Amino acid sequence: MRARTRRPTHPGSVIRLDYMEPLGLSVTALAERLGVSRKHMSGIVNERAGVTPDMALRLSRAFGTTPGLWLNMQQALDLFEAQRTPGGWEKVEALPGLSERAG
Structure with a gap:
């Protein structure tokens, strides 16, 4: 998976x-x-707060969109920010035996 270089647009x-x-x-x-x-x-x-599932439902009704539109935008932003924030996740290794099961 390619790393995203541009910060995703905030739903706000x-x-x-x-x-x-x-x-x-x-x-x-x-x-x-x-x-x-x-x-x-x-x-x-x-852009000080994120879109929750409840807000996504409200926005989708008001603007004639889908809740997924708003949640996907928020998720992309959250993942982008998490990947750039040290938190120990980068030290986690794959569990042994999983690569054999994937094939």
Whole structure:
């Protein structure tokens, strides 16, 4: 698997640039529409918080997309960040015997 070099786009950026700005929506208006707090919506739009499965369902209903779109964007970003954060995961080795089973 090739390592990704460019940071994936945060879902909040997509919400802001592709939906809020063209539709003239404020954070407050979108938060009310989605049934979440303004603080929570602001965190996502300003890329300080991630998209949860619940939020993905809300966004998909509001924007006519799929929940998977939002969760896949978030997952790509989370994995990208995790790969660049030392946490001991890089020392883990494959369990013996698994390579023989894969073939």
